[in-house]
Amino acid sequence: IGILVSQRIERDTLEEIAQSLEAKATLLKEPAIRYFKRPPVTSFQNHIRALGKAVNTRLTVIRADGVVVADSEREPGSMDNHANRPEILAARSHGIGRAIRFSKTLQVKMMYVALPLWSEDELIGYIRTAYPLSTIDNRLRHIRTAIVFAAGLSATVALFIGFLLARHFITPLTAMTAVAESMSCGDYDQRLPTSRNDEIGKLAKAFNKMAESCREHTETIRTDRNKLAVILSGMAEGVVAVNEDERVVHLNEAAERLLSASQKESLGKPVWEITRVREVSEILSAALRDKTETQRNLQVVTQERKRFIEMHASPLCDGQGKLVGALAVLRDVSELHRLETIRSEFVANASHELKTPITAIRGLVETLIDDKELPPVKRELFLGKIKNQSLRLSSIVTDLLTLSRLESESGKLERCPVDLCEVILATAKTFVAIGEERGIAVETQVPDISAEVWGDEEALSQVVSNLLDNAIKYTPQGGRVWVRLHLQGDDAVIEVQDTGIGIEPKDRERIFERFYRVDKARSRELGGTGLGLSIVKHIVIAHGGRVTVDSTPGTGSTFRVFLSLASASM
Ligand code: ADP
Numbered sequence: 179i180g181i182l183v184s185q186r187i188e189r190d191t192l193e194e195i196a197q198s199l200e201a202k203a204t205l206l207k208e209p210a211i212r213y214f215k216r217p218p219v220t221s222f223q224n225h226i227r228a229l230g231k232a233v234n235t236r237l238t239v240i241r242a243d244g245v246v247v248a249d250s251e252r253e254p255g256s257m258d259n260h261a262n263r264p265e266i267l268a269a270r271s272h273g274i275g276r277a278i279r280f281s282k283t284l285q286v287k288m289m290y291v292a293l294p295l296w297s298e299d300e301l302i303g304y305i306r307t308a309y310p311l312s313t314i315d316n317r318l319r320h321i322r323t324a325i326v327f328a329a330g331l332s333a334t335v336a337l338f339i340g341f342l343l344a345r346h347f348i349t350p351l352t353a354m355t356a357v358a359e360s361m362s363c364g365d366y367d368q369r370l371p372t373s374r375n376d377e378i379g380k381l382a383k384a385f386n387k388m389a390e391s392c393r394e395h396t397e398t399i400r401t402d403r404n405k406l407a408v409i410l411s412g413m414a415e416g417v418v419a420v421n422e423d424e425r426v427v428h429l430n431e432a433a434e435r436l437l438s439a440s441q442k443e444s445l446g447k448p449v450w451e452i453t454r455v456r457e458v459s460e461i462l463s464a465a466l467r468d469k470t471e472t473q474r475n476l477q478v479v480t481q482e483r484k485r486f487i488e489m490h491a492s493p494l495c496d497g498q499g500k501l502v503g504a505l506a507v508l509r510d511v512s513e514l515h516r517l518e519t520i521r522s523e524f525v526a527n528a529s530h531e532l533k534t535p536i537t538a539i540r541g542l543v544e545t546l547i548d549d550k551e552l553p554p555v556k557r558e559l560f561l562g563k564i565k566n567q568s569l570r571l572s573s574i575v576t577d578l579l580t581l582s583r584l585e586s587e588s589g590k591l592e593r594c595p596v597d598l599c600e601v602i603l604a605t606a607k608t609f610v611a612i613g614e615e616r617g618i619a620v621e622t623q624v625p626d627i628s629a630e631v632w633g634d635e636e637a638l639s640q641v642v643s644n645l646l647d648n649a650i651k652y653t654p655q656g657g658r659v660w661v662r663l664h665l666q667g668d669d670a671v672i673e674v675q676d677t678g679i680g681i682e683p684k685d686r687e688r689i690f691e692r693f694y695r696v697d698k699a700r701s702r703e704l705g706g707t708g709l710g711l712s713i714v715k716h717i718v719i720a721h722g723g724r725v726t727v728d729s730t731p732g733t734g735s736t737f738r739v740f741l742s743l744a745s746a747s748m
Contacts, residue, residue, distance in 0.1 A: 180325030187321055191314050192289065196276055199291035199307040202235055206305045210239045211295055213247070214302045223248045236288070236308040240266065242301045252283055265292040266304055278311065287311045350378045354385055366393030416508035419494065420462050424449050427503065436487060436508050438480060457489065458506055465491040465504040475511075486515040527693040531574050531707065535567040542567075570705060577709035580640070581692070584716040591634040591720050595744050598629040598638070598663055598670050605639050606661050609646040617655040620646070623662040629670040630744040637717045638741075644710040645674040645737050651704045653678030653734070668746035669723075672739040680731035689727070690715040714739070 206229070213222045222239075230237040230250020239248040244261025246254040260266055268275030269292035281288045292306040350370070357368045366389050370382040410417055416433030420426055426444045429452075434441050437453040444452040450459040457476045464472050471492040478485045491506040542560045546552065552560075584591075606622045613620035631638075642661065649659040653676045662673040681689060681696060688694045693708040695701040701708060718725045718739055729735035 180322070180329045184318060184322050184325060188314070188318055191317070192278070192311075195289055195309050195311075195314065196291055199235065199289065199309055200274065200293070202233055202237070203291055203293045203305045203307040206237060206239075206307070207293065207295060210303065210305050211297055213239065214241075214295065214297065223254065226250050236284070236310075238306040238308065240292075240304040240306060242303050247303070257283065260304075260306075263290070263292075263306075265290040265306060268292070269294050269304055270301070281308070284310070287315070347378065350374070350382060354382070357385065357389065361389060361392060364396075366390075366396060414510070416506075416510075418449065418458060418462070418506045418508070419503060420449050420466075420505075421503040422466065422501065424459065424462060424466065424504075426452060432510075433508060436478065436485065436510060458508070461489055461491040462504045462506050465493050465506070466501065469493045469501060484512075485510055486512045524692055527708075528574075528578060531693065532571065534702075535571040535574075538567045539564050539571075570702075570707075573705065574707045574709070577707045577713060580713055581709060581716065584637075584713065584720060591637055591717075593632050593634070595630050596633045596635045596638055598631060598672065598741070599624050599627070601635060601639050602642055602661055602663055602672065605642040606646065609643070609650060609659075609661075613650055613659060616650060618650055618653050618657050618659055620650070620659045620661070623660060625663065627663075627665065629663055629665060631670055631721070631741045632744050633721045633741070634717075638721070641714050641717050641739060642672060642674070644714050645672075645739075648706075648710055649674050649676035649678065649735070649737075651701075651706060652676065657734075665743070666740070668743055669740045670743050672741070673736060675734065675736040677734040680733055680735055681727065681729040682731050686727055686729060690725070 209222075209225070226237050226239060226248040227250045235250070237248075237250040238246060238260070240246050240260045244259040244263075244266065246257040246260055248254055249257060263277070264279070265275035265277040268277070273294065275290070275292040277290045279288065279290070280286070288308045288310050290306055290308045292304050294301055295303045295305060353370055357370055360368045369386050369389065372379060372383045372386060374382070410428065410430040413430060413432055416436040417428065417430045418426065418433050418437070419428040425446055426449055427446075429437075429439060429441050429444045431441070433439070437455050437458060439452045448459075449462055450456065453459075455476070455478055457474060461472050461474050471490070473491075474489045476487050476489060478487055488509040488511045489506060490509075491504055493501055494503040494505050496502045542564050546557065546560055602624050603622060606620065610620045610622070646659065646661060653659060657677040659677075660673070660675045662671075662675070664671050664673070685694075685696045689696070690711045692712045695706065695708045698708075714737075715725055718741070721741055723739060723741040725740075726738045727735060728738075
């Protein structure tokens with residue numbers, strides 16, 4: 179603005195001066211023409227000088243050939259020929275000439291205006307008016323100084339106001355940027371001040387609202403994801419999810435165990451790369467390819483064990499039905515498999531055990547029916563055998579029924595305070611007599627203590643009875659059997675020791691299995707069913723206790739039953 183104003187002022191002033199000079203030159207035209215018509219008049223120079231002073235303008239009268247005839251500032255004789263001065267040349271060609279240049283005569287920058295003088299179509303000379311521009315320059319300098327000062331002042335004021343305004347708007351924007359950045363890092367708890375009522379205030383309110391809803395959404399997503407992760411990790415079944423490229427997107431803890439894969443290292447990797455169980459990648463590929471559910475059973479053999487796994491794979495589709503991956507659920511059915519094996523083995527064993535005495539009875543009865551001539555002694559012998567076999571049959575059935583009752587009502591055994599001393603003393607009595615018959619000394623070592631446990635008296639009596647029965651059965655004549663009771667910490671320990679045949683270490687683990695016998699023929703001969711220790715184990719476990727065995731083959735065995743004292747559970 180300063181530059182434009184100063185240029186405008188300069189232009190207008192120069193124009194004004196030029197017009198004024200032109201007017202003055204026009205006024206001088208008449209006297210000059212008169213002078214040219216009646217020269218030479220010496221007073222003309224004085225007249226021009228006086229006139230120039232009066233109008234404060236340099237006046238010059240020039241002949242057509244350029245010779246100065248009068249000048250208000252100098253003596254015409256001392257002046258150069260002016261024919262080639264730009265204003266004179268312009269006046270000759272255009273009827274008026276203007277020029278701004280440095281006057282060598284006056285040593286100052288001047289504006290010149292020249293007009294031609296015509297007398298009856300003859301150019302007789304020129305009138306030239308001139309005005310020094312130093313005054314205008316001074317005036318313009320003042321104006322420029324004022325403008326520069328005003329511009330400087332207004333720039334300072336503008337900067338100050340601008341700074342205040344910028345701070346007014348930038349401070350909240352900076353705060354918003356900081357909050358937005360912390361939101362991008364997952365911190366949705368930052369809020370902006372909402373005290374302003376202008377647009378920035380509205381923006382801050384909207385921003386806070388957005389942060390709140392973002393926080394809520396993120397919280398919901400996080401909660402849902404955590405819930406899902408907890409559900410998946412708590413599942414007994416292994417879950418493997420892959421994307422369309424068969425790369426793992428989820429693998430839960432159970433799958434980690436079943437496939438011997440690491441959850442952390444598996445994510446993002448192709449499924450065939452994370453486990454050696456190639457069936458998993460095959461079933462997932464099939465589910466992705468055929469877009470159908472598939473089921474498959476497989477065996478996984480690891481260093482520790484052999485597992486039976488039931489695998490079920492299904493394609494995964496998004497809301498629009500587009501295939502996005504596949505999911506495999508792996509169920510460890512090893513326990514089921516084991517139970518199934520035990521069950522079928524049990525059925526086979528039970529049938530076999532039952533069949534043996536039945537076949538024997540049948541054979542004996544058929545002989546008795548068919549052979550009428552059978553001597554009475556043999557008949558007696560056969561009848562005795564039939565009796566023994568039916569007793570055996572009866573004990574197998576009784577033991578089986580006991581076992582089945584224990585299995586179906588394991589938790590429902592009668593629970594009342596039972597004095598183990600009484601139980602042992604009462605049960606052992608019978609076995610002392612049996613022992614005597616077989617030449618085995620049965621000794622009872624029960625101290626006079628209170629050993630009360632919560633339990634079923636009849637069942638506990640059966641435990642002692644089965645252990646003593648075995649001890650006598652598997653101890654040769656002349657041997658010894660002890661039944662003891664003592665306290666160990668919070669437990670009462672029933673101990674049955676014998677000097678019998680003992681049990682090999684490899685058999686010790688298995689003797690508690692149903693129908694497991696170290697020596698089948700011997701056990702049968704002695705009237706064993708192979709279920710005695712199984713029943714002992716079941717009863718003890720149902721009482722929350724445990725049973726152990728120590729044995730040295732050829733020297734003897736010690737069975738110990740640990741039961742919690744009633745006083746300990748109070
Ligand atoms: P059984 O009716 O055959 O005795 P049990 O279940 O009571 O069946 O015992 C299983 C097997 O454990 C027996 O067949 C026997 O081989 C072995 N056993 C049990 N008790 C003793 C013992 N005191 N001494 C040596 N072997 C024993």
